[in-house]
Amino acid sequence: MAAFRDSSDFIEPASDDSASSFSLGSFAIGSDYASTFDQESLVGSLTNSVYEHVYENGRRYHSYKLGRYPMPNDDKEYQRETVRNALFTDILGGKLHLAPIGDQPQKMIDIGTGFGDWVIDAADRYPSAKVIGLDLSPIQPSWVPGNVEFVIDDVEENAWIHGSGYDFAHFRLMVAILKDLSSVLVNEIVPRIGCQNGSLPDDYAVDRFYQLLADVQKRKFGWDFSAAEKLPTQLASLGFHNIQRKVFHVPVGLWPKEKNRMQQAFLFREILTELLEALQSKPFNGHDPDVGLTKPEIDTLFDGVRAALSDKKVHAYIPIHFVWAQKPLLTPT
Template sequence: MSHDPRPCEVVADLHNGWDVNWGVDWDDDDDGSFSHASTAPDNDTVFSASENGYVTDELELYPIDEGDSDGDNDDQRSELSWQLSCAESTSVCPSVFEDEVAHGRRYHGYRKGRYPLPNDRREQQREEANHAMMLELTGGHLLYSDIGEHPQKIIDIGTGTGSWAIDVADLYPSASVIGTDLSAIQPKWVPVNVRMFVDDCEEPDWLHGSGYDLVHFRGMAGVLHDLDGVLAKAYPRIRNGGWVEFHEVVPQILCDDGTMGPDDPLRIFYDAAVQGLRTFGCDPMRTANLEEILDRAGFTNIRCVTKKIPISTWAHERHLKILGLFMKAVMLDSLDGLAAKPLAALGVSRQDRRELVKHVKKSLEDRSVHRYVNCCFCYGQKKEQFVLETES
């Protein structure tokens, strides 16, 4: 059974381990959020500022750890654009262009507050490192489902920076590939068979057709509010014999040889982050039960492959060392985002979150602690349905 402490236990563990003040003082904590229209330094909007009066100057963002910077500057601005879908109207939703800024990080504006993690440059860097790690973990395979050599339609829900969708489009030029996300952070230049949409997959309407060979999710199972509902909506849009596939890192810090103590900073941090994410309607530990969820949704031929990923470079074998280096990079880039909204929701002050991140970063440098996480690849097939034709 996983260790899943209540918020009060998390606070007690952290207090005992590092002697920081966990008292809540909202008057001193200026972590409130605000909206800033079209401030994303790595996005070009389909509207110009002169036409709509949107602000286009970059907003300098400061992460929780004051010694770091977000890495955004004018010389490194990437050109990004997107196509937009909106259930309420055929026109572009204005909220797409209004970024939320909170705790020194930038968040999506469309369906503001739905997803509690950032979408800024540091988060995009984390996604790219995570994509490289997944390729190393799977030996270069983008998917496990048997979709054949010439699939026709693939959709990547929660595509993020679009790396998986772009790679799968290159691998299968026969397929029309769609990527959807709450954030418009995908590159402008993509393969000709790729289309990107700003969309909320939990809205009642499905706006992207049917007949899919594959519906793909990465890092989404634990942050959707109603995964059963999303799968129920996707199921009829998958062709007979088509697949759904999840790639999910289970956010639980594990160790098999006793080198991780009960007061391990990284473990305590992730336990707290899981509790914080739950306050936003997420269920991060749902990733450990995907086989049951797919069965409940009506899929058959369900398979789950679980692989261990070391944290840092403590493992001896070269492949595992590379994986550990990737995972360390992914975690370092995720700390500020996880310590922002999720831990603030538990009542942790800004100063205490900074102190916590500092301890966790130091812990990640300790190769004597043999920690790891599990990554689950779970996929299932829509049952073939044969229709018998009879003479009238």
């Protein structure tokens, strides 16, 4: 299994307010990729098969690039993503991001947009911008602001995504999923389990769950849950500068005394509870040899996770990392 530790020595402390203060100044983002064909000719050229779905174990999944992303795309998943979007917005005090992109960006893209909540919010917040949401799954709403466009595609297989003059590329929980991080622009959020007061037991169910999930997803899909630890270094190697990171600790369990922290704990409990249900459809259904657990063993572990999400004694948390960086403009030759 992945080498996750439950003490705070491997986790950055939560950032204080001063860590998020910066001057907008003159901030411009460019690209060193040259566009080789017209993006607009690609949009809308998809075949009907892209919009089909696959149904397994009572859940619905995308059929385009089947197996590339294993999570469902049905109404239950929409509920989970909506709550997750609410949690991230709450963490940021109502902001959609921390990157200092100014008040009038012209073109933005959200990679792995899912149901498109962030794109719609960004389009409302920045009416000056064309906001594109990209995903493998055709699940986005039809009624959207006029400056929104959704595209069904794989970010790692089409160079047009990189060469279209985006002022801001937004990612959410995508670093572990991407096969080749060096091929895309990145803005990432990363969860890990931690505890600062010594109340985390050695057999803490949420910690064991994440270890098992990391191991299974690595073997089945090649996902690397530790990829985010390399993110600042990789961004630097890609030519990014002004690389910054802010860390927030989201409570796991109902132990906080502060109202806003308890609100985050409730939101996270809903998100993880819905995730468990989705995973019990596949691959944690007791029939996948890659998981290595019987259905009773899986049920016992997941019941332990659900109990931990309501625990008031263990002061666990998920450190969520927001990373942003600036790509230098090309110097004319």
